[in-house]
Amino acid sequence: MSTDEPTSSPAVAELPPEFATLMRLADLVTPMALRVAANLRLVDHINDGAHDLESLAKVTDSHRDTLARLVRHLVAVEVLAESAPNHFEPTALGELLAHDHPATQVGWLDPTHMIGRADLALIHLFEAVHDGGAVYKTRYGTEFWDDVSNDPTLGATFYDLMAHGQQRIFNEAVELHEWSEVRHILDVGGADGDLIATVLAKRPEINATLLELPGPAARARAKFEKAELADKITVVDGSFFDPLPTTADLITLSFVLHNWSDEDAVRILRNCTDALEPDGSLLLIECAEQSPAKPDPGFTSGDIRMMAYFGGRERTHDQWQELADAAGMRIVSVSDALAYGARVLTLVKS
Structure with missing residues (x-):
C-alpha cells in the first residue's frame, strides 16, 4: 500500500454572515479615528482650504505619513472623500465634525470637551461592570462633577452640549x-x-x-x-x-x-x-x-x-x-x- 496518497486537509470553517456585523460592532479603530479627527479639527481645516495632506499635516502639526493613514481610513468609512488625487473633502457625514455645523457632533468626540473626555473612561468598563461603580475617577483621578464645576472650559463644553x-x-x-x-x-x-x-x-x-x-x-x-x-x-x-x-x-x-x-x-x-x-x-x-x-x-x-x-x-x-x-x-x-x-x-x- 502506497504511503504517498494525499491526505485530506481539515475543513476550514466558513465564516458565518454575522461575522462582519460583529467585527463592525467590536471595532475600536473607527471611533478613535473620529475622535482624533475631531480633536485635530480636520474638517474645519479642510473647509478653510487645507485640502491636501501636506497642508493638513502642517496646520495640525502632525506627522505626514501617520496623518495620511488616518485620512485614508476616514475615506474608507466615508467620512472624507478623495475627489482628486491628494485632494480631500468632507462628506455629508464628515461635515458633522465641523465646529460650525448646526448639528455638530464635536462635543461628543473631542476629548478636550467634557463628554468626549468622559467617553474615554469607557476603556475601564471592565472595572465598572465588575465592581459596580463609576470609572471616570479611575481614568482621571477626579469625579466627573468636580471637573464640570471646577474647570471652566470643561464646564462650558458640557453645558453647551447639553x-x-x-x-x-x-x-x-x-x-x-x-x-x-x-x-x-x-x-x-x-x-x-x-x-x-x-x-x-x-x-x-x-x-x-x-x-x-x-x-x-x-x-x-x-x-x-x-x-x-x-x-x-x-x-x-x-x-x-x-x-x-x-x-x-x-x-x-x-x-x-x-x-x-x-x-x-x-x-x-x-x-x-x-x-x-x-x-x-x-x-x-x-x-x-x-x-x-x-x-x-x-x-x-x-x-x-x-x-x-x-x-x-x-x-x-x-x-x-x-x-x-x-x-x-x-x-x-x-x-x-x-x-x-x-x-x-x-x-x-x-
Missing part, C-alpha cells in the same frame, strides 16, 4: 404643560437656566428660582441678565442634597436624576417633596423606557454612559415609579416620547 440637544426637548415640554395655575417654579439643578427661560418666554408672569452649583449658577445669572430676565428669576448657589431654598407650586427636574444612583435620586426627590406647596406638582423630564420586548440601543447606550461617568442610570417607567414611591410621591401622567426619547413625568405627593 443645551444643544435639550432645547428642543424643553420647547416640546413647555408646549405640553398647562401653565395657567403656576405662580412659582423652582428649577432644581437647572444648569444655566434654559428650561426656565423657555417657560418665561411663554408665561412671563411666572416667578422662578434656579438652584445650581456655583459654576453653572454664574453662567445662568449672566444669561438671565443678557435676556433681561434677572428681575424674574432668583439664582441660588447650592446643592439639591440639602434642603431646598424655597417652596414652589411647581418644581422641575430635567435630566438630573439619571446622573445619580437610586439612593441619591430618592434623596433628591424627598427634598423636592418637602419643598412642594400643597397641591403642587413635580415635572420630571427624563428618558423613561416603557420596558419593550427589545431594548432601544440609544437608551441602553445612555445607561452605560451614566454608569461609567458617575454611577447613575437611565430608568424605565416602572423604575421611576419605584423611586417616586420611595420619596412619598406618585406618577400621575407620562407624556408621549419627545425628542431623543425624553418624556415628561408629572408627580404629586402621595
Whole structure:
C-alpha cells in the first residue's frame, strides 16, 4: 500500500454572515479615528482650504505619513472623500465634525470637551461592570462633577452640549404643560437656566428660582441678565442634597436624576417633596423606557454612559415609579416620547 496518497486537509470553517456585523460592532479603530479627527479639527481645516495632506499635516502639526493613514481610513468609512488625487473633502457625514455645523457632533468626540473626555473612561468598563461603580475617577483621578464645576472650559463644553440637544426637548415640554395655575417654579439643578427661560418666554408672569452649583449658577445669572430676565428669576448657589431654598407650586427636574444612583435620586426627590406647596406638582423630564420586548440601543447606550461617568442610570417607567414611591410621591401622567426619547413625568405627593 502506497504511503504517498494525499491526505485530506481539515475543513476550514466558513465564516458565518454575522461575522462582519460583529467585527463592525467590536471595532475600536473607527471611533478613535473620529475622535482624533475631531480633536485635530480636520474638517474645519479642510473647509478653510487645507485640502491636501501636506497642508493638513502642517496646520495640525502632525506627522505626514501617520496623518495620511488616518485620512485614508476616514475615506474608507466615508467620512472624507478623495475627489482628486491628494485632494480631500468632507462628506455629508464628515461635515458633522465641523465646529460650525448646526448639528455638530464635536462635543461628543473631542476629548478636550467634557463628554468626549468622559467617553474615554469607557476603556475601564471592565472595572465598572465588575465592581459596580463609576470609572471616570479611575481614568482621571477626579469625579466627573468636580471637573464640570471646577474647570471652566470643561464646564462650558458640557453645558453647551447639553443645551444643544435639550432645547428642543424643553420647547416640546413647555408646549405640553398647562401653565395657567403656576405662580412659582423652582428649577432644581437647572444648569444655566434654559428650561426656565423657555417657560418665561411663554408665561412671563411666572416667578422662578434656579438652584445650581456655583459654576453653572454664574453662567445662568449672566444669561438671565443678557435676556433681561434677572428681575424674574432668583439664582441660588447650592446643592439639591440639602434642603431646598424655597417652596414652589411647581418644581422641575430635567435630566438630573439619571446622573445619580437610586439612593441619591430618592434623596433628591424627598427634598423636592418637602419643598412642594400643597397641591403642587413635580415635572420630571427624563428618558423613561416603557420596558419593550427589545431594548432601544440609544437608551441602553445612555445607561452605560451614566454608569461609567458617575454611577447613575437611565430608568424605565416602572423604575421611576419605584423611586417616586420611595420619596412619598406618585406618577400621575407620562407624556408621549419627545425628542431623543425624553418624556415628561408629572408627580404629586402621595
